Amino acid sequence: MRLNKILTPKPGNQLWGIYYTDREYAREHGDPLRTVIEAPTKLWAEEEAARLGFGDPWAHPITPDLVPQAQWLPIRRAGHRQELVRKSSRCIRV
Numbered sequence: 001m002r003l004n005k006i007l008t009p010k011p012g013n014q015l016w017g018i019y020y021t022d023r024e025y026a027r028e029h030g031d032p033l034r035t036v037i038e039a040p041t042k043l044w045a046e047e048e049a050a051r052l053g054f055g056d057p058w059a060h061p062i063t064p065d066l067v068p069q070a071q072w073l074p075i076r077r078a079g080h081r082q083e084l085v086r087k088s089s090r091c092i093r094v
Contacts, residue, residue, distance in 0.1 A: 008064075009038045016045035017062035017070070018054055035072045036062065 009015055018034045020026040034054055039045040042059045049057035052074065067073070 013038045013040050015062050015064060015067065016042065016059040017066060018045065018049040018057045018059055021056040021058040023058075032071055033062070033066060033069045035074060036067050036070045037074065 016037045016039055018037055019031065020029070020034070026032070034057070035049060035052070037045040037048050037059065039048055039059075042061075045059035046057045049059065
């Protein structure tokens, strides 16, 4: 996973954490950080999250130290469209 590209946004952009718009629903589920989007504005971040398949996204500015908490991280590859990669679980499976 290429976190370096996500951790250092391009000039004019910032990191946006994507959460659920329904704040009560989010609280019931532990207010998960769904993904991280690099974009110049909140609206662009929410539109990109919706384009990637995140329903009802709510963008909030975040710091790079929160990126590892995201459930899904976008991976950019040269010449390919953006994909979502699920982070590996930290639990032990039996």
